[in-house]
Amino acid sequence: MKEFAQAVGGDRVNVHLLLPPGAEPHTWEPRPSDIIRLSHADIFIYTDAEMEPWVEGVLESINNPKLFIIEASQGLPLLSIDNLSQLHDDNFVKKKSTHGGVDPHFWLNFEYDQRVVDKIANALSKKDPEGAEYYRTNAEKYKKRLQGLDLKYRKELSNCKCKEFIVGGHAAFSYLANRYGLKQISLYGINPNSEPTPKKMAEVIKLARKYQVRAIYFEEIVSDKLAQVIAKEVGAKVLVLNPGANLKRKQIESGVTFLSLMEKNLENLKYGLICK
Secondary structure (H helix, E strand, O other): OHHHHHHHHHHHOOOOOOOOOOOOOOOOOOOHHHHHHHHOOOEEEEOOOOOOOOHHHHHHHOOOOOOEEEEOOOOOOOOEHHHOOOOOOOOOOOOOOOOOOEOOOHHHOHHHHHHHHHHHHHHHHHHOHHHHHHHHHHHHHHHHHHHHHHHHHHHHOOOEOOOEEEEEEEOOOHHHHHHOOOEEEEEEOOOOOOOOOHHHHHHHHHHHHHOOOOEEEEOOOOOOHHHHHHHHHHOOEEEEOOOOOOOOHHHHHOOOOHHHHHHHHHHHHHHHHOEO
């Protein structure tokens, strides 16, 4: 969301990410300094109450009548956690939802991202009418980059030997899987702090052997321990699949972006799915 806002706002805005580098977004909570920052902000962008359950309470506690709030997921057709493209078993217990039982990782659908970019451009234009044309131009430029990324994924994942990919962590990639005709198999649901049962581990290992996977994926800001266990059992390589929710400090300093993360994801997926 920060990258989208910066791309649209350019040098007419000052964009700040509340989430510290390397923090896990599902469990992070704002500090007093963050609440003070929100009290003086013009626009606040968040994904939804499933991803940031602290938002409602914080917004009720601040006095900032000029604050324009963008719930990025509003109006988007979100996936139900009851229909995630992942392996389920009788021991899988879904995290209780605070917002209709939906999967909040919608930004891994690049068509949805284009709609969010438009929302940001509209909000900035209302706050700063003199810059409206500037924001619209920037939004169109960035949307073209998202369109290009979407087309690249569609083309390069269309001719792969495998359609199944295994994540040794939580089910963050259902939107990506659904858009490109893939199947995500994850060790647990949308809560990254869950722990798989031994039965679930055994079933995932069995599926990894069945599909003869070449790679097991993990997220950089979540431990790779379980992915390593599965990979060792089936003789697969361990690769990163980044959901793009946050960056580590070194990544920020080296200029890593959401778009470059998604390019790397595509490269790693193509290896694991054996794509021509």
